[in-house]
Amino acid sequence: MQENRATSGLAHCWYAVATVDELGDSPAAIQLLETDYVMWRGPDGNLVAALDQCSHREARLSRGTLDGGCLRCPYHGWSFGDNGRCVDIPSSGKNATIPPGAHLQSLHLAEHYGLVWMSPGEPISPVPYLGVEGDSSFTRLNTGMQTWNCAATRMIDNMLDVAHFPYTHAGSFGREQEQEVPNFSLTQLDDNFHGYEYSVVVNNEGEAKAMSGEDDDVIRLDMSTGFALPYSVRSTMRYENGIEQVLFMTAAPMTPTRSYFTFILWRNDDVRETGQSIVDFELQVALEDQAMLENIPGVLSLDRGGLVDVQSDKASVEWRRQHRELASST
Numbered sequence: 001m002q003e004n005r006a007t008s009g010l011a012h013c014w015y016a017v018a019t020v021d022e023l024g025d026s027p028a029a030i031q032l033l034e035t036d037y038v039m040w041r042g043p044d045g046n047l048v049a050a051l052d053q054c055s056h057r058e059a060r061l062s063r064g065t066l067d068g069g070c071l072r073c074p075y076h077g078w079s080f081g082d083n084g085r086c087v088d089i090p091s092s093g094k095n096a097t098i099p100p101g102a103h104l105q106s107l108h109l110a111e112h113y114g115l116v117w118m119s120p121g122e123p124i125s126p127v128p129y130l131g132v133e134g135d136s137s138f139t140r141l142n143t144g145m146q147t148w149n150c151a152a153t154r155m156i157d158n159m160l161d162v163a164h165f166p167y168t169h170a171g172s173f174g175r176e177q178e179q180e181v182p183n184f185s186l187t188q189l190d191d192n193f194h195g196y197e198y199s200v201v202v203n204n205e206g207e208a209k210a211m212s213g214e215d216d217d218v219i220r221l222d223m224s225t226g227f228a229l230p231y232s233v234r235s236t237m238r239y240e241n242g243i244e245q246v247l248f249m250t251a252a253p254m255t256p257t258r259s260y261f262t263f264i265l266w267r268n269d270d271v272r273e274t275g276q277s278i279v280d281f282e283l284q285v286a287l288e289d290q291a292m293l294e295n296i297p298g299v300l301s302l303d304r305g306g307l308v309d310v311q312s313d314k315a316s317v318e319w320r321r322q323h324r325e326l327a328s329s330t
């Protein structure tokens with residue numbers, strides 16, 4: 001059996017690494033916490049993920065082929081089926097005994113909200129629970145998996161931050177007149193998410209109108225934003241007309257400076273006509289953040305006192321404190 005290189009507490013968490021839709025006829029190459037994995041849907045319909053390293057001579061299995069859910073290594077043709085079990089060694093003939101060490105060690109995998117979640121080590125907590133998924137008055141809108149050339153830590157710090165709206169998002173919803181961030185308190189929003197509630201004035205022009213359902217060019221809305229360790233943030237927006245949008249964003253570190261990113265929206269209005277405009281608007285907002293973060297070199301300092309923080313940074317301060325605890329646990 002092969003071993004996973006799972007050490008810090010971060011290796012015992014769930015990460016969204018792919019969308020369910022993108023898993024097709026070829027094995028997927030996944031990189032998580034500087035380790036390469038292969039993932040595919042096995043013969044029984046369940047996903048399998050293992051180190052991207054054949055148990056025979058370490059060839060990259062993600063370069064192999066799928067046949068009936070079995071993954072065949074491109075080097076000598078060994079084949080792996082349900083749960084990563086080796087089912088065929090062509091050079092040994094059909095009736096040969098398979099050596100126990102030939103089987104791949106399958107990782108923990110789960111499918112939730114249209115995303116594939118992977119945990120390299122034994123998970124210490126569940127995939128973030130989003131109760132809105134079971135609420136029939138809401139519709140889910142998924143977006144594709146992106147790769148950002150920046151640290152996942154910088155992404156969460158950004159998602160918890162309101163003070164960048166008037167500047168980074170001047171091209172979408174940010175208003176230059178709304179620079180001061182009112183003092184807010186941190187609270188446990190529910191079992192999973194820790195954060196704060198606030199009210200914000202935003203620009204509501206162009207495609208933003210499809211999102212808010214409001215006619216005015218400037219509107220106020222109530223928001224709540226919170227994090228779930230390690231790299232997920234949920235932002236709930238409530239408009240005065242009763243429309244609610246839940247925005248769930250999640251990142252996963254491929255390397256210290258490269259990350260997966262995707263977001264999901266849930267809406268309580270009819271999105272058959274407006275869904276694409278709403279997604280396009282949120283993609284534009286994400287692009288504004290990505291352009292900013294990809295131009296900041298290096299990783300975010302996570303040391304206590306490693307950054308200058310002001311009152312509007314208090315959610316990031318708390319997230320960094322909890323992240324330090326998690327990263328130092330085993």
Ligand code: FES
Nearest residue numbers: 054056057073076
């Ligand atoms: S390296 Fe995969 S079959 Fe030999």
Ligand SMILES: [Fe+2]
Nearest residue numbers: 158164168289
């Ligand atoms: Fe942003």
